[in-house]
Structure formats: C-alpha cells, structure tokens
Ligand code: FES
C-alpha cells in the first residue's frame with residue numbers, strides 16, 4: 094500500500110441519523126469503515142469490485158457501492174445502512190413482502206437488494222417487472238431467488254401506490 098493510501102483523513106458525517114467523527118486511512122473503503130470501524134455489518138462485502146451489489150448502502154439519497162466508495166470522500170455526507178432503514182421502519186413494507194414471498198434464502202444479498210429496491214418506492218408510474226429487474230440487475234443473488242424478489246418488490250410498489258391513493 095502506498096503512503097498516500099495510508100494517510101489519515103478526518104471526516105464528520107451522519108450514519109443512520111447519528112453524528113460520527115472519525116480519522117480514516119485515505120484508502121479505507123466505505124464498506125470496511127461501516128463494518129469494521131462502526132460495527133454495522135448489515136451491508137456485506139463480497140466481490141469488492143463493484144459487481145455484486147452486496148455492499149449497497151444509501152449515501153446522500155442514492156444507493157451506492159460501499160466497496161467502490163472511500164470513507165474519506167464522505168465528509169459531510171448522510172449515510173444510511175440497512176440497519177438504520179430497518180430501525181426507522183422505512184423499509185418495513187419491503188421486508189414484510191420479502192418474508193411473505195419467500196424472497197430470501199441465505200439472505201446474503203438481501204440488505205443490498207432492500208436498499209436498491211427502496212429507491213423504486215418513490216417512482217411514478219409504478220415500474221413494471223422489466224423495470225424492476227433492470228433496477229435490481231446490479232444486485233446478484235447467489236441463491237438465484239430472483240423471481241420471488243421481483244414478486245416482493247412488485248407487491249410493495251402496488252401496496253404503497255394503493256396507500257398513496259387511499
Ligand atoms: S462487494 Fe461491492 S459490489 Fe460486490
């Protein structure tokens with residue numbers, strides 16, 4: 094590792110609504126900062142090359158790859174992991190639908206799927222199945238439960254749209 098990646102950077106951000114201050118090595122990836130430094134192990138590290146989506150978290154409103162983002166980039170940012178989205182009940186309808194539709198097997202991909210799928214909840218008109226698949230295409234499920242995952246996301250989108258209209 095070069096010296097520039099060992100250099101320390103001070104950052105202040107919010108994680109799951111809580112202020113966090115830290116001094117991180119310049120080369121520390123967000124997924125490692127969350128898992129190893131903050132103990133937030135909901136988002137997973139798998140390919141670590143931006144391919145599988147297991148490390149997906151929300152940064153300033155967007156679902157991003159934790160393995161392609163440096164913690165040092167996040168001074169002043171707002172980060173939400175699956176733990177925070179779960180604690181605030183923001184993804185409860187999605188979580189319930191995943192359970193009801195058997196959309197999780199080993200569950201390794203599920204946190205990333207939930208964070209990615211949550212982005213769709215505000216889209217109008219409701220995306221069709223092809224658009225749901227396209228949106229989740231960057232998230233791999235090694236258990237290959239894709240059909241049930243799309244079922245769960247589609248159920249959630251329709252439920253939320255019905256509630257909006259009620
Ligand atoms: S671990 Fe980040 S995309 Fe696979």
Ligand code: FES
Pocket residue numbers: 196197198199200201202203233234235236237238
């Ligand atoms: S449920 Fe096992 S990887 Fe998706």
